[in-house]
Amino acid sequence: MSIDALRDLIPAYAKDISLNLGSLASETVLNEQQKWGCFLASAHAIGVAPVVKVIEAQAATVLSSEAMNAAKSAAAIMGMNNVYYRALHLMKNQEYTTIPARLRMNVLANPGVEKVDFELWATAVSAINGCGGCLDAHEGVLRKHGVPATQVQAALRIGAVVHAASRIVASETVLAG
Secondary structure, rough: OHHHHOOOOOOHHHHHHHHHHHHOOOOOOOHHHHHHHHHHHHHHOOOOOOHHHHHHHHHHOOOOOHHHHHHHHHHHHHHHHHHHHHOOOHOOOOHHHHOOOOOOOOOHHOOOOHHHHHHHHHHHHHHHHHOHHHHHHHHHHHHHHHOHHHHHHHHHHHHHHHHHHHHHHHHHHHOOO
């Protein structure tokens, strides 16, 4: 199953999203692991079954089982962190930022893949989930590792397009059902 199977689920009114999926699947700014990890983490962050199935099948042709697990871990941990840290950012009472989070986040220290790859995936998921604090934190780590802005942007683009494709597929599934 290829990304074309996902593109086939996108109706004509969203042709730009379909074209962007094709372009991003051919993206060369990121290496294959970085790219497909971004796709997979983004799909799992959103959780629309047909999209997850297609992207997981495509990613499995490129990623090791460790990288597949790490991408899913990025979606899982950021699903928690993005809500928690976005809430701290939005609250007027800054006292909460001084209290330890007391949430387990061990995967951040040992994700099972190169730190840069995991950080790219966490950045894409943080964009999907709208957490500015997490975006700044992960982008800062990437910049310290010498990752150029074009690679960070590629991760953001993948997250944005997978999000749009997922929303379209979800709404079309409702209409068809």
